[in-house]
Amino acid sequence: MGGVQRSVQELAASLSARPPEFRRAAAPDAPPVIDLSAPGCGERVAEAAREWGLFQVVNHGVPSSVIAELQRVGRAFFALPREDKERYAMDRASGRIEGYGTTLQREAWHDFFFHVVAPPARVDHGVWPRSLDGYREANEAYSRHAQRLARDLFEHLSLGLGLDEGAMAEAFGGGDMVFLQKINFYPPCPQPELTLGVLPHTDMSTLTLLVPNEVPGLQVFREGHWYDVKYVPDALIVHIGDQIEASILSNGAYKAVLHRTTVSKEKTRMSWPVFVEPPGELVVGPHPRLVTDESPAKYKAKKYKEYQHGKINVIPL
Numbered sequence: 001m002g003g004v005q006r007s008v009q010e011l012a013a014s015l016s017a018r019p020p021e022f023r024r025a026a027a028p029d030a031p032p033v034i035d036l037s038a039p040g041c042g043e044r045v046a047e048a049a050r051e052w053g054l055f056q057v058v059n060h061g062v063p064s065s066v067i068a069e070l071q072r073v074g075r076a077f078f079a080l081p082r083e084d085k086e087r088y089a090m091d092r093a094s095g096r097i098e099g100y101g102t103t104l105q106r107e108a109w110h111d112f113f114f115h116v117v118a119p120p121a122r123v124d125h126g127v128w129p130r131s132l133d134g135y136r137e138a139n140e141a142y143s144r145h146a147q148r149l150a151r152d153l154f155e156h157l158s159l160g161l162g163l164d165e166g167a168m169a170e171a172f173g174g175g176d177m178v179f180l181q182k183i184n185f186y187p188p189c190p191q192p193e194l195t196l197g198v199l200p201h202t203d204m205s206t207l208t209l210l211v212p213n214e215v216p217g218l219q220v221f222r223e224g225h226w227y228d229v230k231y232v233p234d235a236l237i238v239h240i241g242d243q244i245e246a247s248i249l250s251n252g253a254y255k256a257v258l259h260r261t262t263v264s265k266e267k268t269r270m271s272w273p274v275f276v277e278p279p280g281e282l283v284v285g286p287h288p289r290l291v292t293d294e295s296p297a298k299y300k301a302k303k304y305k306e307y308q309h310g311k312i313n314v315i316p317l
């Protein structure tokens with residue numbers, strides 16, 4: 001029997017500095033917060049997309065009042081009696097894929113409501129709650145800003161790949177890109193340590209722009225660790241999705257972020273992501289300018305609707 005040759009207790013008594021083999025990971029970083037009015041912000045956006053696949057933006061040009069109104073009408077929707085919300089229920093069997101739904105059967109602790117907000121030809125106002133004062137105006141106003149902000153971010157991301165500034169937006173369908181507004185509602189959970197609000201996933205979209213409420217919960221996965229995304233007042237959270245990803249359009253340069261949400265025992269968390277998607281018939285694949293002999297295509301080009309179909313059948317929305 002070997003016995004204890006030397007203990008940490010003895011080591012501690014005899015040394016003033018910790019030997020290098022005793023290490024604790026450096027204090028976790030957090031995804032960057034980027035000031036979009038600052039010089040050099042485009043490079044920071046591209047760098048964050050490469051390093052994290054997620055970042056927060058401030059001074060993004062979306063007025064606080066527009067965000068507050070989007071949040072107000074979203075809270076008002078979830079405050080409606082259940083029967084009223086049910087009137088807007090999604091029903092895949094009858095082809096209604098937008099609307100109100102729950103993840104109750106899927107081990108994730110949230111209900112949701114979603115519908116397309118742009119382009120106009122894709123909007124079905126039949127699934128927007130008619131009885132809520134200001135619902136339509138609030139969503140239309142926010143959507144106009146979200147479309148402008150998405151264009152700005154696409155420009156930074158295109159330049160970051162050495163492409164023309166309009167390359168990415170054009171490759172995703174230009175004015176035909178679809179903006180899907182979702183509201184997530186995570187009520188207090190009696191055993192939050194055993195539950196997740198949304199299970200780990202990457203978004204199948206190009207970009208996701210997300211308005212959080214003040215209750216933290218979003219976490220991102222990077223190099224083996226989950227990192228908390230801190231609540232920053234007035235910031236919007238930008239996720240890089242599969243279509244831009246490290247994979248599809250950027251052929252490995254940018255990273256689709258794996259993320260999940262935790263829930264709270266006392267507080268209701270809410271979030272308002274807008275998923276920016278290519279039209280279903282559009283074929284998305286590595287940009288020809290990014291495919292070379294040294295960097296061959298890593299992903300097969302396919303229609304967005306085919307990509308979506310494959311992913312939805314594996315990971316719940």
Ligand SMILES: O=C(O)CCC(=O)C(=O)O
Nearest residue numbers: 184198218261271273317
């Ligand atoms: O609520 C959040 O912060 C994330 C939501 C999310 O990942 C989703 O709706 O797919």
